Amino acid sequence: METVSGANNWRLIVRRCGDGIEILRAVTCDAAAALPETVLDLPVTALGRHALAAGDRTAAGEEVHITCGEPPQEGWDNRTLRTLSLPRTLRRVGDYAFLNCAALRELRLYDGIVFWGGGALMNCRSLDTFRLTRVGEEQGESLAYFADELSRELDVTIVLPDGETARLIFPEYREIYEENCPAHHFDYNISGAGYPYHYCFRHKKLRIKDFDALWEAYLAMEHEADTALRLAWWRLRCPAELEIEARQRYTDYLRAHGAEAAAWLLERRDGEGLAFLLRTAELSPEALAQSCELARQQGQTEAVALLLEAQRFRRPAARKRFDL
Known part of the structure; x- marks a missing residue:
């Protein structure tokens, strides 16, 4: 030995x-x-x-x-x-x-x-969490294997050869076998909006563009709101190979769910992430006010300062009046 x-x-x-x-x-x-x-x-x-x-x-x-x-x-x-x-x-x-x-x-x-x-x-x-580093231009089949084997939600970070990263959330789906006694067989059903994501591979290779193309269809299906939020967030935060149109769709979603995104980041105490959110998605005045109050309740003074500054920039300038 x-x-x-x-x-x-x-x-x-x-x-x-x-x-x-x-x-x-x-x-x-x-x-x-x-x-x-x-x-x-x-x-x-x-x-x-x-x-x-x-x-x-x-x-x-x-x-x-x-x-x-x-x-x-x-x-x-x-x-x-x-x-x-x-x-x-x-x-x-x-x-x-x-x-x-x-x-x-x-x-x-x-x-x-x-x-x-x-x-x-x-x-x-x-x-449920993978960090996959590519060693060359030729992509392997490991990610396709994981997505096929595991139907649960997967959190995958891909490190490309140039050092850029893409963080992809593969939503969950469920395979259900129900006994059909009169017919003496089992019925196979799939539920959950994540199935297309787990099988968006071509010849066991992933094109991130194909992953992004599933977004609108995913939102049209019954899905978990928190999963959609994290999917959009991480795609923007780690945007390797993110095209302009897909970036805009994810940004629009975060803008429409700004209060929820800010609450999630405050829960994580992610000050850098909150600053990124405020730079990336123009939150509504209502979302900013709600987030600011939540940050105050949690005693997160730096987050309060960030949100107050964002509110100041969003506040319309007072119209000057001159009375004669």
Whole structure:
């Protein structure tokens, strides 16, 4: 067994595959962890079947322990793992690789993975946040895999090769099977306005322009207002590949729901976001007044100052009168 120091605590079982390493088993006690890019001086290129599945599992291979300080003796089962970063060198993910990682909330990875095994995300009930960094002009198929596997709302940040970011909200949809007893079969129904977003891929590749083109149809369907608000907001806040017409449609929505947007930002205590909202969408006097009062109630003095300044600029100039 080899023990090395690293940024996180890992107990690995690996095998050499040509000029790379396949991780057969990886267990951590950390809530946020990043798998190493190299093990035994070779790049990590694959995760094996059940590699990070929660619970006790065994595998035959070389043992490598990575330590960060003095690791605890308990909690080595991936059940508390919430944020996981995958290495840039990774190319393949095996079947059921993250099975039953119920606490896993966020996955950070590079868009160079060419194979995802069946059920890789099975029972990852909390997983809804992804940060996907593209490594070249050729787009991978990872995002299409996530959108197909997970019908829940997804919060996806795409980092483009030039460093620009697009943050996309894929709204939730639900697949419902209802037993039809007289006909002796199950009826399959889809509800929720998010289905078109999860399947807006062409040949498993996403064109952000196609994502933006779904907006008006989404609003025409029964949808969650808070989801629409966040979708429009993040598209404007991280606007990579956002075209002028789509930008205007999102801006119009935020302007029409200015009070709700400001309340959401005040709840998050996002002063920079509030300033961006006031610059981007011209809020109505009523929305400004309502937001200002809410900020006062919450004791957010900087937000109050921002809103008062916006009110001053929106207030019509007093007409001068000269009485003779």
